[in-house]
Amino acid sequence: MxxxxxxxxxxxxxxxTADPAGDGATLRPIPLVAGREMVATVQKRSFWVGFxxxxxxxxAAAVLPGILAGDxxxxxxxxxxxxxxxxxPALDAWAAGIDDTTVxxxxxxxxxxxxxxxxxxxxxxxxAGDRVLVEDNxxxxxxxxxxxxxxxxxxxxxxxxxxxxxxxxxxxxxPQILVVESLDPADDDEMARQILTxxxxxxxxxxxxxxxxxxxxGIVEEKSSRVVEVLLGKLRPHQLLAGKLIGVWLLxxxxxxxxxxxxxxxxxxxxxxxxxPGWEGVVLLVFGWYAxxxxxxxxxxxxxxALAASAEELQSTMTPATLLVMGAYVAGFVALNDPxxxxxxxxxxxxxxxxxxxxxxxxxxxxxxxxxxxxIALALAASVLAVLLAGRIxxxxxxxxxxxxxxxxxxxxxx
Numbered sequence: 001m002x003x004x005x006x007x008x009x010x011x012x013x014x015x016x017t018a019d020p021a022g023d024g025a026t027l028r029p030i031p032l033v034a035g036r037e038m039v040a041t042v043q044k045r046s047f048w049v050g051f052x053x054x055x056x057x058x059x060a061a062a063v064l065p066g067i068l069a070g071d072x073x074x075x076x077x078x079x080x081x082x083x084x085x086x087x088x089p090a091l092d093a094w095a096a097g098i099d100d101t102t103v104x105x106x107x108x109x110x111x112x113x114x115x116x117x118x119x120x121x122x123x124x125x126x127x128a129g130d131r132v133l134v135e136d137n138x139x140x141x142x143x144x145x146x147x148x149x150x151x152x153x154x155x156x157x158x159x160x161x162x163x164x165x166x167x168x169x170x171x172x173x174x175p176q177i178l179v180v181e182s183l184d185p186a187d188d189d190e191m192a193r194q195i196l197t198x199x200x201x202x203x204x205x206x207x208x209x210x211x212x213x214x215x216x217x218g219i220v221e222e223k224s225s226r227v228v229e230v231l232l233g234k235l236r237p238h239q240l241l242a243g244k245l246i247g248v249w250l251l252x253x254x255x256x257x258x259x260x261x262x263x264x265x266x267x268x269x270x271x272x273x274x275x276x277p278g279w280e281g282v283v284l285l286v287f288g289w290y291a292x293x294x295x296x297x298x299x300x301x302x303x304x305x306a307l308a309a310s311a312e313e314l315q316s317t318m319t320p321a322t323l324l325v326m327g328a329y330v331a332g333f334v335a336l337n338d339p340x341x342x343x344x345x346x347x348x349x350x351x352x353x354x355x356x357x358x359x360x361x362x363x364x365x366x367x368x369x370x371x372x373x374x375x376i377a378l379a380l381a382a383s384v385l386a387v388l389l390a391g392r393i394x395x396x397x398x399x400x401x402x403x404x405x406x407x408x409x410x411x412x413x414x415x
Contacts, residue, residue, distance in 0.1 A: 033235065043191050046217075056172040062262075076142050079105075080106070081113075087146075087149050087153050099228060143389065144306065190274035190276075197285065197360060201356050201360055203263075203290075212325070213301070213318075216314055220305050220314050224309065245302065253294075256290060278304070290355070293385060296382055297385065300321050303390045304317040304321050306409065324352050328353040335360045348371070392409075392410060396409035
């Protein structure tokens with residue numbers, strides 16, 4: 001019988017051993033974790049409820065204005081009694097001089113017939129000689145049209161009788177004598193770009209809460225179910241967190257793409273908004289700031305999730321982050337009203353608020369390139385710090401079965 005001797009087996013550690021292959025092998029599990037996170041997230045009902053709600057809001061905002069506006073033409077129904085039918089050409093001329101206004105004329109043989117039509121609501125008013133017959137009152141715009149039409153008809157009659165010169169008649173019978181000249185005419189394309197940017201910032205705001213809850217909730221769920229203990233037996237904490245952040249980013253970016261395509265297509269088809277030249281640049285601007293917002297706020301919400309050990313505790317740990325996001329959106333409203341004001345300038349440089357403020361300032365005002373560069377640099381630097389801090393806090397609290405404090409998690413990560 002042959003005996004085999006060798007070194008005794010050592011106890012297997014739950015902590016993953018160092019990867020001798022180097023950094024490349026250290027990063028290799030991250031795509032696997034990202035894929036797992038994506039699959040786990042799309043299987044959650046909350047993910048689809050949030051996505052569906054956001055998409056419904058965007059579709060409604062994009063399509064309803066065009067549908068509700070329609071042709072936006074005001075049509076007045078007017079009765080003309082007897083010889084008053086001669087007012088018809090003048091009425092048509094005056095209605096044509098008012099944007100999106102038309103007049104439908106009904107002829108009546110006598111005032112009794114016109115009165116019956118007014119009583120049953122067929123027409124709101126009827127002209128009989130020098131009188132306007134109404135039920136109780138008349139719309140001021142309709143009265144102005146009828147009055148001006150009567151004046152025009154009087155001028156034409158005076159011209160025919162030779163009482164008014166041709167030159168004076170030409171000046172008096174035109175539907176509009178005064179012409180409006182704007183000293184600062186609005187640029188429709190610029191206004192469309194501003195609308196697109198405002199809508200994009202709103203979507204960024206909504207998506208921050210979406211991916212924030214996905215990141216924080218996913219961390220808490222793994223901790224409360226003890227799945228994290230199994231995962232950390234094979235993976236390092238930074239690999240698990242990095243994969244989670246990348247997976248959620250891929251999913252929410254796909255959401256952003258779908259929302260953008262559906263929103264722009266719906267607004268264009270419904271006639272709510274005509275895409276201006278350079279709209280692609282606005283879309284890239286929004287997506288660029290969304291990426292910056294994701295890096296920063298994903299790190300912040302990851303810290304919130306790492307500190308909590310249950311869904312109940314998560315509500316309290318997420319409160320500061322929630323207030324921070326709400327404050328950033330309020331700062332965006334301030335930037336809309338005064339893009340060059342002190343508050344707008346400061347918040348466009350502050351990393352927590354710049355993703356929701358700087359895109360608006362860049363569209364609504366002439367921002368110096370140096371300000372834009374400084375804003376991006378500060379936001380990226382803060383985002384990197386937030387992710388690094390999240391990694392450390394996660395490492396120190398991932399296996400905690402109770403809520404942790406920042407200082408406690410920081411010190412535990414050192415052990």
